[in-house]
Amino acid sequence: MYGLLVFATLASAQQPQQPRSSRRDVADVYASLCANCHGPRLEGGMGPSLVDDTWKSGADDERIARSIREGQLTAGMPAFSGALSSQDIRALVIYIREQGAKKRNEGTAFARPVADKVVNSERHAFKLETVAEGLETPWSVAFLPDGRMLVTEKAGRLRVVEKGRLLPKPIEGTPEVWSRNQGGLLDVAVHPDYARNGWIYLSYSAPGANGSAMTVLVRGKLREGRFVEQQTLFRARPEHYRTGGVHFGSRIVFDGKGHVFFSIGERGHKEDAQELSRPNGKVHRIHEDGSIPKDNPFAGREGAIASIWSYGNRNPQGLARHPVTGELWEAEHGPRGGDELNRIEPGHNYGWPVITYGMNYDGTPMTDRTAQEGMEQPVLHWTPSIAVSAIDFYTGSRFPQWKNDLLVGALAQQELRRLRIEDGKVVHQEVLFKDIGRVRDVVSGPDGAIYIAFNEPDRIARLVPASPVEPASGKTRDTKP
Template sequence: MNRIILTFTCLFLFHTFSANAQDGALLYGQNCASCHGANLGGGNAASLVDGIWQFGAEDGYVFRNIKFGIAHLGMPSYEATLSDGEINAIISYIRESENKVGAKKPPIAKEIETLDYKIDVEIFAEGLEVPWAIDFIDENTALITERPGRLRVVQNGKLLDEPVKNTPKVLNEGQGGLLDVAIDPDYDKNGWVYLAYSHVLASEYDGNRPPAMTRIVRGKIENNSWTSEEVLFEASHDSYRTTRHHYGCRIVFDPWGHLFFAIGDRGAGYQAQDFTLPNGKVHRIYKDGSIPADNPFVHEEGAVKSLFSLGNRNIQGMAVHPQTGELWVTEHGPMGGDELNRIEWGKNYGWETITYGKNYNGTVITEETHKPGMEQPNLYWRPSIAVCGLDFYRGDLFSKWKNKLLVGALKYEEVRLLQIEGDKVVHQEVIVKNQGRVRDVSTGPEGAIYVVLNNPGTVIKLTPQ
């Protein structure tokens, strides 16, 4: 095994025989020790027992890197030489070895050095349970969503103990729960707060697994209680699905009063091409939920009138360019093929007819990467970095980064800084690494950069020294 450590998530691993550390020790010695060291402490490649996993700490990530490798970084594939059970045995041995030496993830760094800045890092909020998104009412007040269904308030630098009361009930299963929060651009005049979450039809369904879909609402917060709720988007109930993944969803506003949100394909990629269904698409509405008369499919019989684009797998990052008003998104690909796309009126972004990725078990989804009438990504990542959270830097503290794109990555635990000229990415740099799984990244009202982390459930604040 090479310099680059093992990585990626596979939720559906099947053992070909029992994975145990004793078998794993022998297999490790035969296949891994020459690079990672006989005692796993490193050599030509990095240590496996120092608590640092550069490309994903979870077992599924580790499994994927051993099996399929990271070719461009010199990590070879062991798909042809090790069975799934043997790979799992090696992972069991690594985990047992980590436990023996007490390997722990290092604490969050207090400072970071980039090409342009030395950065101070402070804890903005901690002790959160799967925080998903952050937005700011003003310089002294932030709202943070926790996926299990809580909306938290940070006021004057302190995380309030009590969540906002009476927020919508969410389906906290799989990837579902309370997702994005967005503050109305005219909040000081109208007080509206917008939420995206997984909505379940439990009361209408007698089965053991009621269907669900992404829903968009807005409301106001008065005396720490959610009030005046209005449903802005609720899909037809016959389009709800019993799957528990690929909900999307981010909410952003453009300068012309539109509200954009995205719904993932809900695990049914073929439906992303069907304009009669809401999933696998970007939607555009007005802030009160009404439909713009110039939406691209508004006159198509049977079409979902809010649709703005088709063929999007699972968008979890959305941002509007501060100067042009253009909508940019990042979407999770399958294994390989994470994409950055500039979303335009009525265009089709290809999923799952074309893709640069493969199924998580290594099988081919399609041989096609191009097709007439379908857009190419502005950038794609192979292997996947698990893109999540997106923002154009809009502040003044990091003046050299003005209007550059901040991209979060769950799997690689990164924030990347992308320089875009026109529709081209001309440079990218990793500015945060190995602090936790990056769920969201946002410019604060004072110009600091806020990064929402999972494992640990923490929000960090970045300011230049």
């Protein structure tokens, strides 16, 4: 690990024989047991630094946890199994990861593109161009065959960008939304055969009784500035609506075979993600008209919601199909740590909240379990969390060396990442830019550019190719998975 873990002075060896409560803030645990040796910022003292990327006892989470649990007696570090529960130890591992990432980021120059500034990334040079401003919390972007862009605003408006201009009047007739906290008008998706059938799909948080809400999926058509012929494709039963303003999901994906996939977050009721009788905390699959495919994994099972495709998903805000393999990939928010990238298989359980690589937002432990039989491991997890949002595979031709790479947005970390995937594994990550706004959506556009919906400041922008600059400026940092 980062040096030999020496979490306390020798005086700390006088420990209680039984672990104390696991409802302690991990920062307080570190301050009371670890800071004397490793320093208040983990940069070292009597003991070595925990944030210098030098690991002697093993760099993986389990070996870090083992060093804390069993100690390194020859180096003067006692075993903490008597003072700390397994959940506390897991939280300390996450805390070390967080502080290590913070230290590395402080010493790294990330690209922060502004108008007309060329960024040299690892494989392509690009510029960031503003496409549309004057929006209020844009959430999703989709393109019509004629080049017009549809943009959802969380407050409930569906907007149109035409020839680089945001039309002043929103589309009328869109459904009433429950626009509070994370709820509102969410994803917009255009049917692959829109030129023939004209269908546009929307997901949104709909109000229920007693201040409750739940994610709903509808489709309709555009006619003379109105959303018409609206059909409800999925709506939960009234008793399944949940109060609270968090974790609605939601993304919409077509598979080209007559099916629609969409995601619903667990609405802040984490146990619901494991219940097949509830729709939240799941990825769903239906026919394009809302009917249920007979070969869905839980179709026909008594008590189960027949549209469920996968379960144990916390808050999936990223969903995309691989352009070559057709595999369904999903990104979901973890708690504090444990954001996940998953390859979604029918009927599989992705573990939340039984297993997770994260902890509670207040720094208290959640569980020490990161794996369990019958539950899927993420292809990749981000610990500390990046607040992962939308994902999309790049399918254009203007950035040929990014072909079929996965683009990943992040909210809290304000990043756009490029992931190279080989044989179902992430083999490389690159941060293309950072700290110029919360990345809410990322879309591979029909013109080969990459379109991004930003929050704070609210706008739509796009990445376009540019000639490399010499000497290289704004070179991005690669991030190992």
